[in-house]
Structure formats: C-alpha cells, structure tokens
Amino acid sequence: MTIQIRYAQIEDVASIQYVAHTTWHVTYKGIIPKKVQQDFLRIAYSDGNVRRRMERSLLLVAKDETEGEIVGFANFSKSTTIQDAAELWAIYVVPEYQGRGIGSELIEKGxxxxxxxxxxFLNVEQENLPGIAFYISKGFSKVNDLEETFNEYTLKTTRMVLDLA
Incomplete structure (x- = not known):
C-alpha cells in the first residue's frame, strides 16, 4: 500500500464527502444521534463548504495509490485569535485504513x-475515546472541556493542544 498525502483538488469533493460520512457514522454511532450527524454532515460537507475549505484553509487528502481512492483527509487553518497557532478542524480516515499511520502522516504534512x-489546537467529542487516545499518542494534551450546540443538540467536547515550541 502506497499512500500519497497531497492538497485536495476540486475532483476530490465527492471522495472527501464519502470519507466524512463513513467515518462519522462509525465513530459517533451511539454517541451523537444519527439525525444530528446527518444534519451536520449535510451542512459542513456540502459541495460549497468543501470547496470553501480548499480555498480558505489547508485541506489535505490521503490517497491510496494502489486502489486509486481517497481514504482520509485533514483540514487545518492558522488561528485568527492566537498568534502562531493553528487549528486542526477535521481529520478522518476510513475505518478499514485506520491504524496504518495515515492520520499521523496527515498531521505531519499539515x-x-x-x-x-x-x-x-483541536476539539474532540469527549466520548470519542479512540480519537482522544490517538491525539494523546501524538503528544496532544487536554486544555479544557466545552459544550457546543448544534441544531439544539449539545456536543460535549474536549479542547486539546499540541505544543510545538
């Protein structure tokens, strides 16, 4: 298996949407109600919003060169409120490719x-224990816990930071 990490391109929009939908439904099953997931994904990963991510932030994809498919992505941007800081807004790898170092490669390239x-910085759902374990293994530490509201649903998230200084 050869994985290429590269900048997202317009022709990757449908693949990015597929990765987001597939991973969200597996990751948040039993944590976030399915209707809330569907509403979030419909808005956050609409064609227009994925294109805006490409234009306004750093959107990377992981492509399995052997299969010719996008199997993961990560979305970063510089912080607008903290000097010399950045945000990791999203990082997803389809379940059958998890545990192969792809998430690590996406973070390194970002x-x-x-x-x-x-x-x-990043925010992770508090019950996403595999995600939290992954971030801790990469050197992230907890900053605090937050509550965020989406469509009248309260998400309980943990704010984490990776100190690079």
Missing amino acids: LEDLPGITCL
Missing part, C-alpha cells in the same frame, strides 16, 4: 505546511 506555528 504541520510542515504551516511554518512558524508553535501550537496546534
């Missing part, structure tokens, strides 16, 4: 392409 940042 950090390479965001020179000068001293910390990387």
Whole structure:
C-alpha cells in the first residue's frame, strides 16, 4: 500500500464527502444521534463548504495509490485569535485504513505546511475515546472541556493542544 498525502483538488469533493460520512457514522454511532450527524454532515460537507475549505484553509487528502481512492483527509487553518497557532478542524480516515499511520502522516504534512506555528489546537467529542487516545499518542494534551450546540443538540467536547515550541 502506497499512500500519497497531497492538497485536495476540486475532483476530490465527492471522495472527501464519502470519507466524512463513513467515518462519522462509525465513530459517533451511539454517541451523537444519527439525525444530528446527518444534519451536520449535510451542512459542513456540502459541495460549497468543501470547496470553501480548499480555498480558505489547508485541506489535505490521503490517497491510496494502489486502489486509486481517497481514504482520509485533514483540514487545518492558522488561528485568527492566537498568534502562531493553528487549528486542526477535521481529520478522518476510513475505518478499514485506520491504524496504518495515515492520520499521523496527515498531521505531519499539515504541520510542515504551516511554518512558524508553535501550537496546534483541536476539539474532540469527549466520548470519542479512540480519537482522544490517538491525539494523546501524538503528544496532544487536554486544555479544557466545552459544550457546543448544534441544531439544539449539545456536543460535549474536549479542547486539546499540541505544543510545538
């Protein structure tokens, strides 16, 4: 298996949407109600919003060169509120490719392409224990717990940071 990490392109929109839908439904089954998931995915990963992510932030994809398919993606941007900081807005790898280092490669490439940042922040759902374990294994630490509301549903999230200084 050869994985290529590259910048997302317009022709990747449908694949990014597929990865988001597939991973969300597996990751958040029993955590976030299916209707809330569907509403979020419909809005956050609409064609227009995926294209805006490509234009306004760093959107990377992981492509399995052997199969010719996009199997993961990560979305980063520089912080608008904290100097020399960045946000990891999303990172998803389809379940059958998880545990193969693809998430790590996506984070490494994102950090390479965001020179000068001293910390990387993210929010993760508190019950997403595999996700939290992954972030801890990469050196992230907990900042605090938050509650966010989406369509009248309260998400309980943990804010984490990777100190790069």
